[in-house]
Amino acid sequence: MKIYLDSAQTGSWKLPAGCPSVQGVTTNPSLVHQAGLPVNLPTYLDLLQAAADHGFSELMLQLPSSDLALAAAWLDALRALSQRLSIQLTVKLPCAPEWATCIQWVKKQGQPILLTGLSNPVQLLWAREMEADYVAPYVGRLVNDGRNVWALMQACVAQQNAGPQLLAASIKSPDVLAQLMGLGAAAVTLPPASLVAWSSDALTQAAIQQFDRDIQASLRGV
Template identity: 65%
Template sequence: MKLFLDSALPASWALPASCPPVQGVTTNPSLVLQAGLSVTLSTYTGLLQAVADAGLPELMLQLPRPDATEALQWLDVLGAKAADVGVTLTIKLPCHTDWLPCIRAMQSRDQAILLTGLSNPVQLLWAQAHQAQYVAPYIGRLVADGRDVWPLMQACVALQNEGPALLAASIKSPDVLARLIACGAAAATLPPSSLVEWAGDALTEAAMAQFEKDVASSQSKPALS
């Protein structure tokens, strides 16, 4: 499974050695605002540079408006910047018919897209029909709405060989991440804070403490001759 950092704050991308390697960064207008930034082309080109400076290979950026003309104008700049700094760019768009002109505009340039906010299997089939490279359901939001998310996750995985890859978002616990790994999800995106928190575990710490205690106790025992 590929891991992406769900963040528009470059300072949060530096992870301790206890964390697994990450493939890149995903972001959206809400995360850009949370980072104290404006959703502008200048901000996005800056994020591309920051991803390159961090030594990460990929960035997924969500466009701000369902305006196909503007989308192509932004893509001209972002695509050139991505090529210049050696970062693979994926454009994120909401999984909604309002964004269909933008979807078609991106595809006219052979630009990889991720359809975000996917919430049901009909939308999954729609995303497949429109040849999205990724789909991103918000698992936490679906659970909060009282839905059983796992049939949809399994359906996403079942289509991965011939359709969009699953990039799972809004993961609220390591147990959910474990189930996604087990069911074969291609990728997941997590806030850096979650990745850091879940990199350690109290049970591991307790086992280490017991080993240290037992090593110390063993020093008073005779050596095996």
């Protein structure tokens, strides 16, 4: 399973020991805004450079508008820089019919695409017809809405052999991450803080402390 950091805060991209290797970074306009950055082309170009500086091989960026003229201008600049930096660029677009023309145009440019916000199986079938490379359902939001999230995750995994790869987002607990790993999800995206928090565990630390106590007791002949 590939892991992507879900953050536009480049200062959080450096992870401590104990965290698994990450493939790259994925972000969206909301995360860019939350990082205190303007959602504009210079910001996106800076994020590409930061990804290269951190040694990441991939960056997933969401276009802010379905306007084809704007998409063309942004994509030209982003592709040129990503090629110079040897960064695999994936373009994120909302999984919504009003974006269909833009999705088809980006795909015709030979650009990998991720359809984000997928929430039901009809959208999954549509994403496959649109030849999406990835689909990104927001798992936590689906759970909060009372959806049968695991039926949808199973459907996404079943499509992976001949359709889009599942990149699960909005993962709120290590138990959900474990379920996605067990299902065979191709990728997940996690906030850096979650990776850091889950890289250690109170049960593991309790076992280590017990080992230490028992070692000392054995040396005292207790």
